[in-house]
Amino acid sequence: MSLTNPKSSSKLNVIASHILQVIHQLSITVDSEADNNEDNQTSLSILLVSDNKINEQLSQLLSKNNPKLVIHSLSLAEFTDAPFNRRYTLGCLIQPFDPDIALASHETQTQPTLASYNPIAIRLRDLFAEQSLLLTYMPSSELNFSSLGYIPLTIETAEELPNFISWQFNLYDYKQRPDWLNAKYWANPENFDKYRW
Numbered sequence: 001m002s003l004t005n006p007k008s009s010s011k012l013n014v015i016a017s018h019i020l021q022v023i024h025q026l027s028i029t030v031d032s033e034a035d036n037n038e039d040n041q042t043s044l045s046i047l048l049v050s051d052n053k054i055n056e057q058l059s060q061l062l063s064k065n066n067p068k069l070v071i072h073s074l075s076l077a078e079f080t081d082a083p084f085n086r087r088y089t090l091g092c093l094i095q096p097f098d099p100d101i102a103l104a105s106h107e108t109q110t111q112p113t114l115a116s117y118n119p120i121a122i123r124l125r126d127l128f129a130e131q132s133l134l135l136t137y138m139p140s141s142e143l144n145f146s147s148l149g150y151i152p153l154t155i156e157t158a159e160e161l162p163n164f165i166s167w168q169f170n171l172y173d174y175k176q177r178p179d180w181l182n183a184k185y186w187a188n189p190e191n192f193d194k195y196r197w
Helices: 006-037 052-065 076-081 114-128
Strands: 045-049 070-074 088-094 129-136 151-155 164-170
Touching: 006 052, 006 088, 006 129, 006 164, 045 052, 045 114, 052 070, 070 076, 076 114, 088 114, 114 129
Parallel strands: 045 070, 045 088, 088 129
Antiparallel strands: 129 164, 151 164
């Protein structure tokens, strides 16, 4: 894979800028929680899961723009075999892309299937990250992670590049908290010790 191609470097720039936007949003919430808890552990840890060359280039771009980041990277094969050892603030799965293959005919390409990415997305969401980010360039009709709770967002790119789809899952806001799930409806503190139940 040649990442010195201008198309692939512009893809990496688009991916890096989107990841930095997500990191900025996460850092705002982490800073507000740190003010409330008075813990100064504000370094964000990121897990990049993709091809090794893509991980290396993205790590350089991200650490250049935000030096406080703690970045770990694994290839797809390493991630499926990796034991759970820590939880990251952000886990990113970037669908590997090869600009030389993209120019080849559609029949000769080996397209990744949903079945090959589902276990990785589930593992990333359930074990490894508080917020998961899946960046794919295939249409959502072919790779659809909405059944796993991921929310799609299309990232517009230049005309010569395919649009990316960012699938996001945040552990803390994926489900709205229902109104009845609070002490007002369960404890009845105003009737405590007044009536026999």
